Amino acid sequence: MKTLSDFFKAANKILKKKGMTDEQVNEFWEEATDTEEGFSGVPYVVIVYNCNDDLVCEACRSIEGEHLYKSKTEAKENRPKVPYEKCTSEGGCRCWSTMTTSILDADKF
Numbered sequence: 001m002k003t004l005s006d007f008f009k010a011a012n013k014i015l016k017k018k019g020m021t022d023e024q025v026n027e028f029w030e031e032a033t034d035t036e037e038g039f040s041g042v043p044y045v046v047i048v049y050n051c052n053d054d055l056v057c058e059a060c061r062s063i064e065g066e067h068l069y070k071s072k073t074e075a076k077e078n079r080p081k082v083p084y085e086k087c088t089s090e091g092g093c094r095c096w097s098t099m100t101t102s103i104l105d106a107d108k109f
Helices: 003-015 023-032 058-063 072-078 105-109
Strands: 042-049 065-069 098-103
Touching: 003 023, 003 072, 003 105, 023 098, 023 105, 042 072, 072 098
Parallel strands: none
Antiparallel strands: 042 065, 042 098
16 A cells, blocks of 8 residues: 555656755645644655854754654644743854755655
């Protein structure tokens, strides 16, 4: 039996064959799955950024980068919240984040 992950892999292969880059494929799926609760089997990635300078504290450095979740709901509930409450920078937290679908990671769940 084919799984949802198999469907996404096949669809991604077709989209790439048509000349789409990985970024364009993710943008396509983000638009296609843009609902409040997301879709079952569609993973989401939260990327936390910081200013990457000498003023960034260790707490903020620890949450920087990609955080992969198996659903939009899980991502909303569990992603690092910014501004980060554990930030110790003198001027305050300067982190920000984005959330998007990560169809290319569907086989990781």
